[in-house]
Amino acid sequence: MSFEKSHTYEALNRIGRGAYGTVYKAKDKKTGNDVALKRVCVPLSEDGIPMNTLREISLLRQLNTHDHPNIVRLLDVCHGQQMERELIMYLVFEHVEQDLSTYIERHSKGFSGVQIRSLSREILNGVDFLHSNRIVHRDLKPQNLLVTHDGHIKLADFGLAKTYDFEMKLTSVVVTLWYRAPEVLLGLTYATPVDIWSIGCIIVELYSLKPLFCGESDGDQLSKIFRVLGKPPESEWPEENISIKWNSFNVNSQISIDRICPNICETAYDLIMSMLTFNPKRRITALEALNHRFFLEEPINT
Amino acid sequence: MPGWYYDKKELRHSPSAQDGIDYKTEMRYRKEGARLIINTGSKMDLGYNTMATGVVYYHRFYMFHSFKQFPRYVTACCCLFLAGKVEETPKKCKDIIKTAKSLLTDQKFTTFGEDPKEEVMTLERILLQTIKFDLQVEHPYQYLLKYAKCLKGDKQKLQKMVQMAWTFVNDSLCTTLALQWEPEIIAVALMYLAGKLSKFEVVDWMGRNTKHCRWWDMFVEDVTMDLLEDICHQVLDLYSQSDAPIHPDSPPLHSNAKQQMPSLRPSNGQEKTLSPDRPPSVNAKGPPLSDVPQFPYQTFTGAPPPAAAYASVFPSSMAGPPGGPPPHLSGPPPHIAAPPPAVFSYVNHPPPFSTVVPPGAPPYFPANAPPPGQPPQHRPYYPPQ
Structure with missing residues (x-):
C-alpha cells in the first residue's frame, strides 16, 4: 500500500x-x-x-x-x-487500543452493575449526540464501540453511511445482522430508533457476555428475536409492502431476557424492554433512555 | 487539523510571494478570482452563502499554492463548483465553466486549456486535499443579522446601516480578511464602519449589562478599536485600487486612500485610536481641499460607490439581507428577494467617514461636506463590464 x-x-x-x-x-x-x-x-x-x-x-x-x-x-x-x-x-x-468486544472477552467474570450502568450511559450519551446532529449510526455493535484504557466508551465508524454504501457493494465481507433492528431486517425505512435497538442488544450482552440474537440470515435473525421477545401481534406488523409475512414465523419455546441474564435488575430489565420494542415509533429515544430510572437510582453492585 | 487564520506577515510570505509574485499583484489576483466567483454565482442565481464559501476556499487554496502554478480563474470555477455542492446548491461543472467563459475575455479563458471541464474536475481533488476537507465555512452575514437584531436606535437608519454593512461584507470577500479574522469580528467591524457612514447611533442594545462598554462586547472579546479600524481600512482600500486594465474607462484614481480618510487614521503614521468621546484631530498634512475628490470611494469594478453602483456590482442575490432586513426592523416583512438599493446618506456627505460627534458638538470635519442636500458634483456611473 x-x-x-x-x-x-x-x-x-x-x-x-x-x-x-x-x-x-x-x-x-x-x-x-x-x-x-x-x-x-x-x-x-x-x-x-x-x-x-x-x-x-x-x-x-x-x-x-x-x-x-x-x-x-x-x-x-x-x-x-x-x-x-x-x-x-x-x-x-x-487510536484506541481495544473495542467493547475485546473488553467483554477480557472480563470473563462479568461486569458489576455499576460498570454496566456507566458503560450503557456513555454509549447512550454518544448516540444521543449523534442523533441530535441528525446522524444515524446504522451499525452499532461492540466492534465499533471503543473502550479507552481507563474504561470509557468512544463511538467509532459513524457518519459515512452513504459514502460506505459504495464500498459495501464491492466487498463480500459479511455484515453482522445481530444488532439490526426489525425494521432494517424487514427492509423498511428506518431512522434513529435502529441505534436504540442495537444498544438494547449490547446492554444485554454486557450482562450475559454473549451476543443476544445470533441470526444467520434476515429471516433467521427475526425468528431469533421473536423467540426472546415474542412475536408482535398481527396488528403491529408493518403495512408497507414487505416480502416477509407475519404468518411465516412460528414461535415456540420462548425464552425471556431474565432467563438469559439472571443477574439483571428490575430497572435494567425495564429499560432494555423499552429499547427492544418492535415498533420503532414506540421505542424509547436516547435522551429518554438517559433519564430512565436505571440511570437515576443509587448504584447497587450486583 | 490546520487553522485557517494568518497574520499579515504570513500573508506576505504566501506561496505566490515565494514564487516571485509581488504582494500587490497577488492581492489583485485574489480580488479578480473572488470577483469571478461572485459574478458567475450571481449569474447562476446561487445564494450569497455559496459564493462566499467558494471565495473562502479560493483564498485558502492560495495559502498553499502559487498563482503561477494554478491559474486563478480555473481555481475560481472549481471553488464555486465545490461550494455549490457543499451548500446544497449544486451546479453542473460545465454550466459553471460556460457562465464563467461569458464573463471572461477569450484570452483569459485560454488558461482553461483544451478540456476545461477536465481541468476543473482534476483540480477538485487537489482543492479538497488542500483545504483538508474542511468544507463548512461560516460567514459574517449571519452574525450581521444576529447583531442587528439586538441594536436599538432609529429604525430606518438601522436598516440602512445593515444594508450598507451587508455590502461591505460582500466586498470584503475580495480582500484576505477571511484569512485573518473570524466572521464575528468582521461583522462587528463592518457594522461599525457602516454605522459611522450611515450616522446610525446605537442608543442601547438588548442584553446589555454593566460590563459592556460597546454593543459588540456582548458578542466578541478583546476587540480593540485599532483592530476594527484595520479591518475597515482593508475593505475601504478596495475602493481606491486600480482596475485600469479591465476598466479603462474608470474615473481617475486617487493616489492615497488613507489621506481621504483622515478621520480614521491620520497619514502621519501615528496610529490613533478613534473613540466616540475623543475624535481624532484633523490631519493638517492632508491634501489641499481641492484635491480631495468628492467621491473618494470607487468600487473595485471601477464604478463609483453610491447605491446604484453597489447594486449592480453585486446582483440581487448578494445585494442585501435575505428577504429584506430582519423583520422587526421594518415592520411587516417585505416580500421581496432583496431590498431595493438603499440610498446611502453618506453619498451626500463627503468625506464619507464621519466620526461620532458628541451631542451638541459642531459636526466634525465639516470643511469637505457640501451643504446638506447639495447634489454631488460629479458622479458618473460606469456599469460593471
Whole structure:
C-alpha cells in the first residue's frame, strides 16, 4: 500500500478489515502518537466528488469541533493515490487500543452493575449526540464501540453511511445482522430508533457476555428475536409492502431476557424492554433512555 | 487539523510571494478570482452563502499554492463548483465553466486549456486535499443579522446601516480578511464602519449589562478599536485600487486612500485610536481641499460607490439581507428577494467617514461636506463590464 500523499503517517499494521474498508494502525511521525487510518474509497461521479460524501465528511469535521467525550476524534483527512474514477482518502482518527468486544472477552467474570450502568450511559450519551446532529449510526455493535484504557466508551465508524454504501457493494465481507433492528431486517425505512435497538442488544450482552440474537440470515435473525421477545401481534406488523409475512414465523419455546441474564435488575430489565420494542415509533429515544430510572437510582453492585 | 487564520506577515510570505509574485499583484489576483466567483454565482442565481464559501476556499487554496502554478480563474470555477455542492446548491461543472467563459475575455479563458471541464474536475481533488476537507465555512452575514437584531436606535437608519454593512461584507470577500479574522469580528467591524457612514447611533442594545462598554462586547472579546479600524481600512482600500486594465474607462484614481480618510487614521503614521468621546484631530498634512475628490470611494469594478453602483456590482442575490432586513426592523416583512438599493446618506456627505460627534458638538470635519442636500458634483456611473 502506498501513502505518497500522507508523509506524516507511517503505517504499522492492519487492524481491521470491515465491510466499510480497511483500518490501519499508524504512527504520526510529527507527534509520535498512534493513530487509526481508515481508508475510504469514493467513486467519482459525472460531477466529481458526490455530494453525499462531501456532506458526510464535513459533518464529521463539524462534530469533531464539539469534543464530545464519547466520540472518537477525527484528527486529519488525507488523500491517497490518485485513481481514474475513484478518490482514495484516509481518515485519521485517534487510536484506541481495544473495542467493547475485546473488553467483554477480557472480563470473563462479568461486569458489576455499576460498570454496566456507566458503560450503557456513555454509549447512550454518544448516540444521543449523534442523533441530535441528525446522524444515524446504522451499525452499532461492540466492534465499533471503543473502550479507552481507563474504561470509557468512544463511538467509532459513524457518519459515512452513504459514502460506505459504495464500498459495501464491492466487498463480500459479511455484515453482522445481530444488532439490526426489525425494521432494517424487514427492509423498511428506518431512522434513529435502529441505534436504540442495537444498544438494547449490547446492554444485554454486557450482562450475559454473549451476543443476544445470533441470526444467520434476515429471516433467521427475526425468528431469533421473536423467540426472546415474542412475536408482535398481527396488528403491529408493518403495512408497507414487505416480502416477509407475519404468518411465516412460528414461535415456540420462548425464552425471556431474565432467563438469559439472571443477574439483571428490575430497572435494567425495564429499560432494555423499552429499547427492544418492535415498533420503532414506540421505542424509547436516547435522551429518554438517559433519564430512565436505571440511570437515576443509587448504584447497587450486583 | 490546520487553522485557517494568518497574520499579515504570513500573508506576505504566501506561496505566490515565494514564487516571485509581488504582494500587490497577488492581492489583485485574489480580488479578480473572488470577483469571478461572485459574478458567475450571481449569474447562476446561487445564494450569497455559496459564493462566499467558494471565495473562502479560493483564498485558502492560495495559502498553499502559487498563482503561477494554478491559474486563478480555473481555481475560481472549481471553488464555486465545490461550494455549490457543499451548500446544497449544486451546479453542473460545465454550466459553471460556460457562465464563467461569458464573463471572461477569450484570452483569459485560454488558461482553461483544451478540456476545461477536465481541468476543473482534476483540480477538485487537489482543492479538497488542500483545504483538508474542511468544507463548512461560516460567514459574517449571519452574525450581521444576529447583531442587528439586538441594536436599538432609529429604525430606518438601522436598516440602512445593515444594508450598507451587508455590502461591505460582500466586498470584503475580495480582500484576505477571511484569512485573518473570524466572521464575528468582521461583522462587528463592518457594522461599525457602516454605522459611522450611515450616522446610525446605537442608543442601547438588548442584553446589555454593566460590563459592556460597546454593543459588540456582548458578542466578541478583546476587540480593540485599532483592530476594527484595520479591518475597515482593508475593505475601504478596495475602493481606491486600480482596475485600469479591465476598466479603462474608470474615473481617475486617487493616489492615497488613507489621506481621504483622515478621520480614521491620520497619514502621519501615528496610529490613533478613534473613540466616540475623543475624535481624532484633523490631519493638517492632508491634501489641499481641492484635491480631495468628492467621491473618494470607487468600487473595485471601477464604478463609483453610491447605491446604484453597489447594486449592480453585486446582483440581487448578494445585494442585501435575505428577504429584506430582519423583520422587526421594518415592520411587516417585505416580500421581496432583496431590498431595493438603499440610498446611502453618506453619498451626500463627503468625506464619507464621519466620526461620532458628541451631542451638541459642531459636526466634525465639516470643511469637505457640501451643504446638506447639495447634489454631488460629479458622479458618473460606469456599469460593471
